[in-house]
Amino acid sequence: MDRKKGFIRKTRQRDLILKTLRGTDTHPTADWIYEQVKKEMPNISLGTVYRNLGKLAELGEITELNFGSKYSRFDGNAENHYHFVCTECGKILDVKGCKVDKELEKCVEQNNNVEVDFHTTLFYGFCSDCKNKKG
Ligand SMILES: [Zn+2]
Ligand SMILES: [Zn+2]
Numbered sequence: 001m002d003r004k005k006g007f008i009r010k011t012r013q014r015d016l017i018l019k020t021l022r023g024t025d026t027h028p029t030a031d032w033i034y035e036q037v038k039k040e041m042p043n044i045s046l047g048t049v050y051r052n053l054g055k056l057a058e059l060g061e062i063t064e065l066n067f068g069s070k071y072s073r074f075d076g077n078a079e080n081h082y083h084f085v086c087t088e089c090g091k092i093l094d095v096k097g098c099k100v101d102k103e104l105e106k107c108v109e110q111n112n113n114v115e116v117d118f119h120t121t122l123f124y125g126f127c128s129d130c131k132n133k134k135g
Contacts, residue, residue: 014052016040021053021062022076027083027092029071065092067122080118086127088134093127 020036021028034049053074057064063075067085073092082095105116126134 013037013041013044013048014056017049017052018056018061018076021056021074024076025094027065027073027075029073031071033074067092080120082121082123084123084125084127086130087124088126088130091127091129095123 016037017033020033026032030046030050030053033053034044034046037044037049053062053064056062057074060078063078065073065075065083067073077094080100082098082100084093084095085091086093100119101121105119108114108119109116
């Protein structure tokens with residue numbers, strides 16, 4: 001194993017970024033993660049955070065969510081799951097209690113002569129807070 005200082009620093013940065021992301025379920029932007037990580041590593045740059053997020057996504061440790069908005073959001077939960085987007089406040093929630101639909105994948109495969117790797121589904125509407133405010 002490579003024990004050079006640079007390697008260890010890189011690993012520490014990546015570990016901290018991963019820990020920060022796994023510690024929240026808000027699906028934050030890279031900027032938010034940068035602000036959190038900076039508290040522990042004041043010298044880290046936004047570019048480093050971006051690079052590490054890209055690397056972690058490549059390794060399958062995290063998921064990069066791109067919902068057609070300007071900024072990618074990141075998810076510390078790499079297991080496939082559905083998301084709910086609140087059209088009122090913009091919050092992104094993990095859908096709980098509903099499993100990823102494997103039957104749907106089979107249906108797509110059988111009817112289209114393709115092999116499905118995974119699928120994502122987005123639900124839009126009002127989150128519970130906004131639903132209550134709406135009355
Ligand atoms: Zn909301
Ligand atoms: Zn999620």
